[in-house]
Amino acid sequence: MIEIFKTFVTVALGLGAFLAVMVGLYWLASQLPEPWRDRARVMVFVGPALVLLVGGLILPSLYTGRLSLFTGPNANKWYGFGNFRELFTDSDNLIVLRNTVWWVILVTLASTVIGITIARLADRMRGEPYAKALIFLPTAISMVGAGVIWNFVYATKGNDPDKQYGLLTWLWLKAEPILPGKQDPHYWLQDREFFGFHSSFLPGLNTLFMIVVIVWIQAGFATVVISAAMKGVPDDLVEAAKIDGATDRQSFFRIVLPYVKGTIITVATTTLIAVLKVFDIVQTMGKGGQFATSTLANDMYQRSFPLSQPGYGAALAVILFVAVVPIVYVNAKNQRNIREGR
Amino acid sequence: MSTLELINLQKRYQNGYEAVPGLDLEVRDGEFLVLVGPSGCGKSTVLRMVAGLEDISGGDMLIDGVRVNDMGPQQRDIAMVFQSYALYPNMTVGENIGFAMKLRKTDKAVMATKVAEVAALLELDKVLDRKPGQLSGGQRQRVAMGRAIVREPKLFLMDEPLSNLDAKLRVQTRAEISRLQRRLNITTMYVTHDQVEAMTMGDRVAVLRRGYLMQCATPQELYHTPDNLFVGQFIGSPSMNVVRAEVVEGTGGLPALTVGSQTIQLDDAALAQLPGVRGMIGRSVAFGMRPEVLGDEGTSSIDVDVELVEMLGAELLVHATIDAPSVKQTDEGVEIGESNTSMIVASMDARIRVNAASRMSLTLDTSRIHLFDLVTGDAIGKAKVDVG
Numbered sequence: 001m002i003e004i005f006k007t008f009v010t011v012a013l014g015l016g017a018f019l020a021v022m023v024g025l026y027w028l029a030s031q032l033p034e035p036w037r038d039r040a041r042v043m044v045f046v047g048p049a050l051v052l053l054v055g056g057l058i059l060p061s062l063y064t065g066r067l068s069l070f071t072g073p074n075a076n077k078w079y080g081f082g083n084f085r086e087l088f089t090d091s092d093n094l095i096v097l098r099n100t101v102w103w104v105i106l107v108t109l110a111s112t113v114i115g116i117t118i119a120r121l122a123d124r125m126r127g128e129p130y131a132k133a134l135i136f137l138p139t140a141i142s143m144v145g146a147g148v149i150w151n152f153v154y155a156t157k158g159n160d161p162d163k164q165y166g167l168l169t170w171l172w173l174k175a176e177p178i179l180p181g182k183q184d185p186h187y188w189l190q191d192r193e194f195f196g197f198h199s200s201f202l203p204g205l206n207t208l209f210m211i212v213v214i215v216w217i218q219a220g221f222a223t224v225v226i227s228a229a230m231k232g233v234p235d236d237l238v239e240a241a242k243i244d245g246a247t248d249r250q251s252f253f254r255i256v257l258p259y260v261k262g263t264i265i266t267v268a269t270t271t272l273i274a275v276l277k278v279f280d281i282v283q284t285m286g287k288g289g290q291f292a293t294s295t296l297a298n299d300m301y302q303r304s305f306p307l308s309q310p311g312y313g314a315a316l317a318v319i320l321f322v323a324v325v326p327i328v329y330v331n332a333k334n335q336r337n338i339r340e341g342r
Numbered sequence: 343m344s345t346l347e348l349i350n351l352q353k354r355y356q357n358g359y360e361a362v363p364g365l366d367l368e369v370r371d372g373e374f375l376v377l378v379g380p381s382g383c384g385k386s387t388v389l390r391m392v393a394g395l396e397d398i399s400g401g402d403m404l405i406d407g408v409r410v411n412d413m414g415p416q417q418r419d420i421a422m423v424f425q426s427y428a429l430y431p432n433m434t435v436g437e438n439i440g441f442a443m444k445l446r447k448t449d450k451a452v453m454a455t456k457v458a459e460v461a462a463l464l465e466l467d468k469v470l471d472r473k474p475g476q477l478s479g480g481q482r483q484r485v486a487m488g489r490a491i492v493r494e495p496k497l498f499l500m501d502e503p504l505s506n507l508d509a510k511l512r513v514q515t516r517a518e519i520s521r522l523q524r525r526l527n528i529t530t531m532y533v534t535h536d537q538v539e540a541m542t543m544g545d546r547v548a549v550l551r552r553g554y555l556m557q558c559a560t561p562q563e564l565y566h567t568p569d570n571l572f573v574g575q576f577i578g579s580p581s582m583n584v585v586r587a588e589v590v591e592g593t594g595g596l597p598a599l600t601v602g603s604q605t606i607q608l609d610d611a612a613l614a615q616l617p618g619v620r621g622m623i624g625r626s627v628a629f630g631m632r633p634e635v636l637g638d639e640g641t642s643s644i645d646v647d648v649e650l651v652e653m654l655g656a657e658l659l660v661h662a663t664i665d666a667p668s669v670k671q672t673d674e675g676v677e678i679g680e681s682n683t684s685m686i687v688a689s690m691d692a693r694i695r696v697n698a699a700s701r702m703s704l705t706l707d708t709s710r711i712h713l714f715d716l717v718t719g720d721a722i723g724k725a726k727v728d729v730g
Contacts, residue, residue, distance in 0.1 A: 236428035239395050242415045243422050244442035244489070254441075258432035340475075 061321070067314035075311040083315035093299075094200070096289075100276070100296045102203040103211060107275045110215045112268050115222025119230050120252065122223075132227060136220040143217070147284030150213045154188040154285075189285055192292040207293050210285050214275065222267045229263035230256060262338040269331040273324055296320055344406050344496035344529045345371050346392065352400035353387050353553075361387045362553040364401065369497075372527045374520070375558075376544030378534055380576070384553040385533045386501060392531060393422050393499050405496060421490035422499040425506065427482045429474035429489075436461070436470040439488045460492045463522075480511050487519070491526060498523070498530040504539065516543060537577050541565070549573050552673065566710075571628055571719035572671040574712055580633050580659065582712070583686035585666040586678055587629035589622040597622070599629055602665030602682070606642050612708035618723035619713065627722065628669040628676065630712035633659070636688035640707035646686065651696050660688040660696055662704070669716070676719045 022044065029040035071079035087093050118135055122128045138146065155166030161173035169185060192204035203211075233256050241251040257264075279297040286293030289302060296316055304313030346369040353362040362384045369375045377385040390396040392403065394415035403410050410418050421442075429438050436457050437444075443453045461467045464484040474482055483503060490498060503519070504512045520543050523530050534540055540547045541561040548558040549572070556576075557569040568574035574582045585601060592598025592607045597619050599606045613619065636644070637660065646662035668684030670677055688704050696702065713723045 234426065234428065236424045236426045237430060239393075239415075240422070240424060240428035240489075241430070241441075242395070243393060243420060244493075245416045245445045246441075247416070250445060255430055255432075258430075261432070 064314045064317050067311055068318045070311040071309075072311065073308040075314070079311060083312045084319075086312065087315055087319065091200075095292050096294045096296060096299045098201065099203055099207055099292070099294060100278075102207060103214075103278055103295055104272055104275050106203075106208075106211050107214050107218060107278075108268050108272045110211075111218035111222045111271050112226075112264060114215065114219040115226045115267060116257075116264065118219070118223045119227035120256075122227065123230060132224060135223050138217045139220040139224075141217065143214075143280035144284050146213050146217055147281045150209075150216075151189075151285055154209055156185050156187050159185050189293075190291045204292050206286065206291055210281050210293065213281055213285070214278065218271050218274070222271065225267050226260060226263055229260040233259045262334055265334045266331065266338075269327050269334070272327055276320060276323060276327075296323075345369060345404075346497055346529060346531065347404040347407075348388070348392075348401070349404070350401035351388070351391065351398060351403060353384070353391060353396065354399040360553065362391075365550075365553070365555055367548055367555060367558060369529055369531055372529055374523050374530045374532065374543060374545045376532045376534060376540040376547045377550060378537055378540035378547055378576075379550035379556075381535055382552070383550040385535075385550050387553075388550070389422075389499055389501055389531060389533045392497070393420060394418050418497070419493075419495050420497040420499055421493050421495040423486045423490050423501065423503040425502040427474075427486040427503075427506070429482060429485055431474055434471050434473055435466055435477070435485050435488075438474065438485055439466075439492050441489070442493050456492055460488045463491075464488045479507055480515065483507060483515060487522070491522070491528070494526075495528065498528045500530065500532045502534055503532075504534075505536075512539075519543065538579065541577065547577075549576060551576075567721070567724065568712065569721050570671075571630070571669070571676060571714040571721075574630050574714065574721070575671060578632060580687045580689070582630045582632050583636075584628050584630040584669045584714070585664060585684055585686070586669050586716070587627055587666065589619060589625050589627060591623050599627075601629060601644065604644060604665075606644060606706065606708065608708050609641050611641070612711065615709050615725060616711070616713060616723040617725050622713075622723065626716055628714040628716055628719075630714060631686070631706065632710070633687045633689035635707045635710045636686070637690040637694070637704045638707075640705040642706045642708050643703045644706050645701060645703050646688075648696060648698055648700050648702055649685070651698050653692065656692055658690045658692045658694060658696065660690060660704075662686055662688065662702075669714075671719050676714075676716055678716065 025044045026041065029044050030037060032040050067075050068083055069078065069080060071077050071082060087097070118131075122131045125131065141149070152165065153167045154169070155164075156169040157164055157166070161170060161176075164170040164173065164185075168188060172186060188209050189206045191206050194202035194208075195205060237255050237259065238251050241255045246254065277297045278295050279301065282289050282293055282295050282298040283301075286298075288306075289295070289298040294302070296319065300313050300316040300320070303309040303316065348365050348367040351362060351365045351367075352360075354360050365384075365388060367375075367388075377388060379385050387396060391398050394410070394413060394417075398411050405418060405420075430441065433441065439460055440453050440457045443456065448456075457470070458467070461470055464487060466481065466484055466488060469477060469481060474485065477485065483506070486503065500519075504515055507515055516539060532543060541564070544561060546558055546560055547564055549556040549564065551572050557564060557573045559567075559569075564573060564577050568577065571584065575584065587599040587601045587606075590598050590600050590605065592605065596613065597608050599608065608616070608619065644664065646660075646664050648660055648662045650661040652659040652661070662685070663683045664686050665683050667682055668679035670679075690696070712721060714720065715722050
């Protein structure tokens, strides 16, 4: 009881102090002579937000930029563009870049295409709301939670098919009579080869299995948003196309899809940015990016903290930032187009 | 050369609602037929059934004698102009017009020529590269027309294509569409709720009410010899004045009408139009007079209390009360007003001076009056005339 009261009083005091400072500043500003009075008043109101923006966003960004030019555990040794040179030349680092590129391409493409397909198939189907709710459910699960769940799906335990608790391994072993060749128990999340094919360009099977998890999460979001946009296509348009002689397929590809193009771009760019930052799944399923599964965001954390290479971590952050800028630009332009009625 | 026949066409929805209980209608080759009626009368449903956008629950639909009930809109070779225009927002004007041909894989050169032809006809040649979002309302309407006529379809369907235009543009476009239809000579079915549009554009006008065809005739016929009270009151603006009257025996054994406290003697000219009235002595009827039949010239007269005078320039609208209950067609049937007085409107020559709040005698041309049954609303006493 006392604790609650204390908290209440603290909050009240804090708010009161804030108010007093604001009123005091405003009063001070009002005392200034004419040309300065208005400017000072503006500063009283805009100032706090500006301080937060500069202190919380702009300064750290600039600091990160500066940090990326240094090396050493305390980042006090000038290194120039050395971190970036390493990033783009060292073979381990190139794997991180390669993985990130595949993540971005595959997740964005798959979630959007699956979203469009399900939205189209579910449209006007009986039980549509339930179908969409089911597909949307994974979106509500945290990435870490999803990682843990799917870890179970991919888990492998010994050779005996009947002792498996991982769904995929069990299916794999049970499918022995149907599939060609001999089915050995497989450690999916440790397989860094692309279906047994070793390549420095293609992602490992383990990365693909992690990508499936994010697609599972993102496709629900894509479906719901695209489906809503498809509901907004006027019936008249589709009917006019029918009368013009279009088949269902033609009216979908030539009328409906172009109509929801803006929404699809929004979904794709949103997914893209989310995937660029993928960290949790790699952390939980790839044990922090082992077996060649690391990505930019994951590596940024690993280098900055466990490995004490803050300079290199900062360089990765800068690369992430640079990669996001064009996407944000495309998204902003797209939003403007939507507002202006395309 | 195309005709459209609707034989006992029916539309029932799954919830049991019967939008069209059974409609027989024929649109002749090259004809401009207007479907008109108040909202909910089923006119748009009929048009959408013709287009193939609604299933047909019963009856037959023939285009050029071929039953098309089970054909999709793609196979019926029809074109439609939507109320919203339904222009494809992602395509330019030229692509919108050429879309149907593109789907049919028409030769590019042929397509370009045809689009250019139609664009020139509709004065769209300067905006061919624009998107619909950049066009004015009138231009969008013309693009919708262009998209329809470029295909030279068997049948032209229009669903209130003028309702999104402002009043001035509507009048102008109305004339343009009529002209275009006559020039192209394409069989057309046009839906509107606006009786002025129906009267000015249609070769024939079909009046619908709650899914039933009330009358299908030329505009003149509809106006001068309505088949029933509904058509009489729906067509014409201001609408027909209808009050309750009794048929009585007047001077010389000729029938007369008692309207409130007054008696209107019917003369030979009137009886030539309404021969059946002779056999109705003693019967109560609905007595209809169009505004222009009152006040200008005539053989009889009727006394009224003037309440309001509206000067419209060319004509004068006199709103007056008369001591007889009004009669109107409602959804429940023919309704006789509870009050013993009713408002009537006379349209008179604007040069006549009328004072509001005065009692005046309006002349009445009894050869142009209408009588309707008080229960069914059907026109009664009419001579059989064949027009059209």
